[in-house]
Amino acid sequence: MGIISRGFGGRRRESVPGLPPGQYLTHDFPVLSAGPTPRIPLDRWSFTIATETGEKKSWNWAEFTALESADVTVDIHCVTKWSKLGTTWRGVSLDTLLADVETAADYTMVHSFGGYTTNVPMEDLLDGKAWIAYKFDGEDLEPEHGGPARMLIPHLYFWKSAKWVNGLSLMNDDEPGFWEAAGYHMYGDPWLEQRYQGD
Amino acid sequence: MARAALPGRLTWRAATLVGERWETPSARTLVLDVPDWPGHLPGQHVDVRLTAPDGYSAQRSYSIASAWADNATDKTVELTVQRLDDGEVSPYLTDTLEIGDQIELRGPVGGWFVWRPAQEKPVLLLAGGSGVVPLMAMIRARGAAKGKQPFRLIYSVRTPEDACYAQELSRRVRDDPGLDVHFVHTRVTPRKRIDVATINSYGWPADFTPDCYVCGPTTFVEAAADILVALGHDPKRIRTERFGGTS
Numbered sequence: 001m002g003i004i005s006r007g008f009g010g011r012r013r014e015s016v017p018g019l020p021p022g023q024y025l026t027h028d029f030p031v032l033s034a035g036p037t038p039r040i041p042l043d044r045w046s047f048t049i050a051t052e053t054g055e056k057k058s059w060n061w062a063e064f065t066a067l068e069s070a071d072v073t074v075d076i077h078c079v080t081k082w083s084k085l086g087t088t089w090r091g092v093s094l095d096t097l098l099a100d101v102e103t104a105a106d107y108t109m110v111h112s113f114g115g116y117t118t119n120v121p122m123e124d125l126l127d128g129k130a131w132i133a134y135k136f137d138g139e140d141l142e143p144e145h146g147g148p149a150r151m152l153i154p155h156l157y158f159w160k161s162a163k164w165v166n167g168l169s170l171m172n173d174d175e176p177g178f179w180e181a182a183g184y185h186m187y188g189d190p191w192l193e194q195r196y197q198g199d
Numbered sequence: 200m201a202r203a204a205l206p207g208r209l210t211w212r213a214a215t216l217v218g219e220r221w222e223t224p225s226a227r228t229l230v231l232d233v234p235d236w237p238g239h240l241p242g243q244h245v246d247v248r249l250t251a252p253d254g255y256s257a258q259r260s261y262s263i264a265s266a267w268a269d270n271a272t273d274k275t276v277e278l279t280v281q282r283l284d285d286g287e288v289s290p291y292l293t294d295t296l297e298i299g300d301q302i303e304l305r306g307p308v309g310g311w312f313v314w315r316p317a318q319e320k321p322v323l324l325l326a327g328g329s330g331v332v333p334l335m336a337m338i339r340a341r342g343a344a345k346g347k348q349p350f351r352l353i354y355s356v357r358t359p360e361d362a363c364y365a366q367e368l369s370r371r372v373r374d375d376p377g378l379d380v381h382f383v384h385t386r387v388t389p390r391k392r393i394d395v396a397t398i399n400s401y402g403w404p405a406d407f408t409p410d411c412y413v414c415g416p417t418t419f420v421e422a423a424a425d426i427l428v429a430l431g432h433d434p435k436r437i438r439t440e441r442f443g444g445t446s
């Protein structure tokens with residue numbers, strides 16, 4: 001245990017089961033991003049998977065939203081310490097997107113409009129653990145929160161759930177993305193408090 | 200975007216309050232002695248952890264207000280905390296923490312919302328409320344390095360009494376060549392908000408390809424960054440830090 005602060009703790013936030021260490025509950029939806037919010041017209045939207053051998057597979061907005069979708073209710077945990085419980089999303093499972101992709105890659109890099117990237121191991125995208133979400137709370141996902149579509153990987157810190165997502169490249173070796181090169185953890189498990197490099 | 204070397208492990212350190220200043224009636228600067236502090240770049244923040252006697256603890260992020268110089272004798276780290284009346288952590292830091300008390304912090308954190316004195320472009324700083332804190336660190340670092348990059352700060356606050364560092368800013372406008380500061384008062388009639396006209400008049404034209412830093416409550420950052428994009432600034436040159444909240 002750390003240094004004790006006399007007189008601290010009187011105003012603690014609601015304590016709830018289900019919160020990872022160091023997190024507090026919020027009912028708002030705060031925003032973490034490194035730059036301005038891009039606004040991407042749907043007719044310019046596309047999502048591309050590139051394999052480690054250079055094969056590519058793309059969907060435009062109509063093709064993407066015609067794919068089988070799933071409604072999911074999950075808890076999300078931001079590295080800036082807020083958590084939000086029971087959030088509801090609609091999106092396409094990465095299992096669906098990767099179903100016909102031939103690959104032996106162990107790592108992936110998620111790409112976004114604006115050039116941001118974040119790395120995620122392949123196994124964290126599969127078996128019902130990750131979606132590309134385009135609805136939040138029954139509404140179209142707002143640009144501020146990553147719309148038209150964002151990654152949703154709720155078991156990792158929320159920066160891994162890249163906003164404004166437009167592609168996934170599959171890689172044999174792990175590499176840091178934008179946030180990781182800026183000091184955030186390579187994996188980002190909120191239950192192990194993997195916030196920053198070395199945690 | 201370019202790949203960078205991965206920084207090392209961040210450990211929790213004991214920080215002792217060795218000085219304090221009230222910047223406004225509700226914002227207090229904490230001067231902290233942090234043994235073996237590795238130094239930091241202007242724009243970076245720390246995480247602060249407070250632990251109650253029963254073991255309950257809470258963490259928040261605070262930007263570093265001071266500039267760091269490896270060769271300086273003053274090795275303290277300064278934070279400026281804005282009290283949120285119904286907040287859990289900030290009122291403790293502004294009103295309860297006393298000289299000699301210790302808190303835990305770790306850092307520095309963040310490798311993107313930083314200004315390096317080697318950057319040559321003009322700089323445009325847009326601050327909303329306590330969002331001025333990391334931008335002040337940039338102004339101080341430029342001053343310490345006798346930087347020649349033209350710097351402009353547009354600082355949105357409710358009233359003149361709510362402006363942090365007001366005296367230091369006017370002294371620096373006088374003494375640091377190439378620094379300009381413009382205030383926008385949101386609660387003084389006629390009420391103003393940061394808008395296209397303000398950024399057009401007191402910022403840099405997009406043609407100058409300035410490095411832009413925008414910091415403050417989320418709603419401020421969204422509005423100000425949108426205006427910069429609308430005025431033709433390259434989104435890649437606009438770095439933002441959102442403090443949360445809606446005001």
Ligand SMILES: Cc1cc2nc3c(=O)[nH]c(=O)nc-3n(C[C@H](O)[C@H](O)[C@H](O)COP(=O)(O)OP(=O)(O)OC[C@H]3O[C@@H](n4cnc5c(N)ncnc54)[C@H](O)[C@@H]3O)c2cc1C
Nearest residue numbers: 259260261262279280281286287288289329332442443444
């Ligand atoms: C990278 C980063 C750097 C930061 N740097 C600074 C800094 O230099 N100085 C500083 O004073 N703060 C800074 N903050 C904000 C700080 O981390 C806390 O969020 C803030 O002090 C409120 O904490 P609290 O425990 O007092 O309030 P909480 O108990 O967390 O919240 C109290 C109420 O205030 C609302 N709220 C939370 N944050 C804000 C906000 N920023 N503005 C308005 N309302 C809010 C909440 O929704 C809630 O209703 C920074 C935040 C980040 C992410």
